[in-house]
Each structure stands twice: as C-alpha cells, then as structure tokens.
Amino acid sequence: MHFTSPVHRPASESRSIFLQVTSGCSHNACKFCRYFRGVAFCESTLEEIEADLKELVNLPRYFPKERLFLQAADAFCLDCDRLLQIAELVHRYLPSVKSIGAYARVDDIASKSIEQLRSLANAGYDNLFIGVETGDDHLLSLMDKGFTSDDILREGTKLNKANLRFTVSIVNGLGGHNYGQYSAIKTARVLNEIKPAFIRPESLTVLPGSPLADDVRNGTFVEATEKERLLELAALVENLTCETVFSATQATLPMRLFGKLPADREYLHGTLLDFAKNANEEELRRHRLDVVAMMLPENALPDPMTPLLSTTKNAKMSPRHNLSWGRDFNPLEP
Numbered sequence: 001m002h003f004t005s006p007v008h009r010p011a012s013e014s015r016s017i018f019l020q021v022t023s024g025c026s027h028n029a030c031k032f033c034r035y036f037r038g039v040a041f042c043e044s045t046l047e048e049i050e051a052d053l054k055e056l057v058n059l060p061r062y063f064p065k066e067r068l069f070l071q072a073a074d075a076f077c078l079d080c081d082r083l084l085q086i087a088e089l090v091h092r093y094l095p096s097v098k099s100i101g102a103y104a105r106v107d108d109i110a111s112k113s114i115e116q117l118r119s120l121a122n123a124g125y126d127n128l129f130i131g132v133e134t135g136d137d138h139l140l141s142l143m144d145k146g147f148t149s150d151d152i153l154r155e156g157t158k159l160n161k162a163n164l165r166f167t168v169s170i171v172n173g174l175g176g177h178n179y180g181q182y183s184a185i186k187t188a189r190v191l192n193e194i195k196p197a198f199i200r201p202e203s204l205t206v207l208p209g210s211p212l213a214d215d216v217r218n219g220t221f222v223e224a225t226e227k228e229r230l231l232e233l234a235a236l237v238e239n240l241t242c243e244t245v246f247s248a249t250q251a252t253l254p255m256r257l258f259g260k261l262p263a264d265r266e267y268l269h270g271t272l273l274d275f276a277k278n279a280n281e282e283e284l285r286r287h288r289l290d291v292v293a294m295m296l297p298e299n300a301l302p303d304p305m306t307p308l309l310s311t312t313k314n315a316k317m318s319p320r321h322n323l324s325w326g327r328d329f330n331p332l333e334p
C-alpha cells in the first residue's frame with residue numbers, strides 16, 4: 001500500500017477501508033493543528049491507487065467492506081474528474097463498497113459546481129467530513145482556517161442542493177478563555193443554515209509543536225476552562241434549530257453525549273448544564289492532558305487497519321510517523 005502520509009480518520013470511520021489518494025494537507029496552516037506539518041502535499045497517481053485497490057481485494061474476510069474513506073487530510077481537494085475516476089476504480093475492484101467518504105475543506109467544495117457535486121454523490125460519495133470548527137469569523141481568521149463563515153454558508157448550501165450529505169466537526173474551546181458563548185451562538189447560526197447530517201464536536205487540545213502551543217506559552221492565548229467548554233457546548237445545543245444528529249462522542253470531550261436535534265435538545269442541554277455544574281476542573285484538566293498523551297503517535301490505540309498497514313508490502317511511511325512530541329508536555333507550563 002502506498003501510505004506516505006499519516007493516516008487520520010474520524011472516530012465514526014473506524015470500520016472503513018482506507019485508500020490514500022493524496023498525501024498531507026493542501027492547506028497545512030491551521031494554528032491548532034500539526035498532524036501534517038512537514039508532509040509535502042501531493043496527489044497519488046492513478047497507477048498507485050489502482051495498485052492499492054488490487055491489494056485491498058485481498059482484505060481479510062472478517063473486515064467490513066461497505067465503506068471506504070479516502071486519505072489524507074483533504075482528499076476532496078482533488079478535481080471532480082479525478083474523484084470520479086477514483087470512484088470508478090473503487091467500484092470495479094471492491095464492488096461491496098456502498099459509499100466513499102473523505103475529509104473535505106470548505107475551499108475543496110468551492111472549486112466544484114453543484115452539478116459536479118451531484119455527479120460525485122451519484123458516483124457513491126457520501127457523508128463528507130468537514131472541519132468547520134466555528135462559525136465565528138474572528139476565530140476562523142485567528143486560527144488561519146483559510147475560509148470565512150460566508151464561505152461555509154455558500155458551500156454547505158451547495159452540498160445540500162447536490163444531495164451530498166456531510167458531517168461537520170466543530171472545536172469547542174477554540175476561542176479560549178471567556179469567548180465560548182460568542183463562538184457557540186455564531187456557530188449555531190451557521191449550522192442552522194447548512195443543516196449538516198451530523199455535528200461532531202471536538203474539544204481543543206493544544207498539541208506540542210503546533211503554533212497555538214507557542215501562543216499558550218507566551219500568554220497570547222489563554223485556554224478556556226473545562227467548565228467554560230461545557231457551557232459553550234450547552235449554548236451551542238440551545239441555539240441549534242436544524243434537524244441533525246449531535247454526536248459528542250470524541251475522546252477529546254470529557255463525556256459521551258448523543259442525541260437527535262431538535263427532539264433531544266432538552267435532554268442534551270440539561271445534561272451538559274448538569275455536567276458543567278458538577279465539573280471538577282482539576283479532574284477534567286487531567287483528562288485533557290491524558291488526551292494529549294493519547295494523541296502522541298507512540299501511545300495511539302491500535303486501529304483496526306493497523307495490522308494491515310504494518311504488514312502490507314511496499315509500505316512507505318513518512319518520517320512524520322516518528323514525531324518526537326514530549327510525553328510530559330503541559331501547555332500551561334513554560
């Protein structure tokens with residue numbers, strides 16, 4: 001397999017087949033992210049993709065084969081024709097695959113017309129995963145996301161017109177101390193317009209080596225307390241009026257919460273407020289530092305694909321797999 005880039009996937013894609021079609025991230029600048037730093041962005045050749053699909057035909061029988069998730073950071077940046085060619089190859093070699101997912105940046109969608117998005121949906125693309133992070137323009141700019149809330153609104157509307165479902169991730173705590181309520185209200189306004197199928201919140205976890213970690217160290221960014229983050233999530237839920245699934249099940253959050261909106265709003269909102277009321281800041285902060293440790297590659301839990309990745313022939317791993325993040329990193333300490 002031609003894996004030359006770190007493999008990342010949403011928690012909900014743990015049982016998907018992975019196929020690398022790009023390497024690295026076409027943007028690679030978000031302030032809080034360091035997943036693909038040092039990895040050159042490039043597109044896989046069709047020959048590489050086809051060779052990998054030929055290998056994937058031999059996946060063990062027990063491995064689920066209905067969903068395939070393209071790698072890497074924003075595989076949907078490929079142009080429409082290339083994505084259609086990839087879908088055709090996927091269906092030819094893996095006829096059991098019913099849908100194809102990928103991470104997509106907002107500007108990856110901007111480069112495609114509604115007609116093109118519709119043809120991609122017809123070719124099997126479904127439930128793209130978009131890191132919207134926030135609907136607050138000040139934060140989008142501060143974090144160097146490379147798009148604005150107007151861009152999110154325009155591109156989300158296009159996806160809906162094309163009947164191409166999508167999930168958004170948002171980053172709870174992205175605005176730091178005393179900013180959560182603003183971000184929650186502005187984010188809810190944007191999400192209510194674009195109506196994602198799923199909303200998956202993450203909680204900001206400052207990773208060593210990211211530009212944001214430097215800001216924390218030099219005092220220009222003060223992290224939100226864990227209680228503030230819970231109240232921010234509660235404010236988000238309170239202000240969401242669209243029909244969607246709220247899936248707060250990511251490891252970066254201190255609790256698991258799942259429900260449909262608007263039906264479960266009262267339950268979700270009440271649970272978050274209760275949790276915030278009883279929050280023990282010290283305990284939750286320990287959880288945050290455990291999450292940092294867990295996100296260090298050497299501590300990562302085995303992924304269902306790991307045996308496959310480590311045993312397939314010709315695997316070429318980038319040196320980025322040997323990241324040297326300090327185990328004792330604490331962004332609050334100098």
Ligand code: SF4
Pocket residue numbers: 025026027028029030033034035036073074105131
């Ligand atoms: S958050 Fe996503 S788009 Fe931003 S640099 Fe990281 S991988 Fe790229």
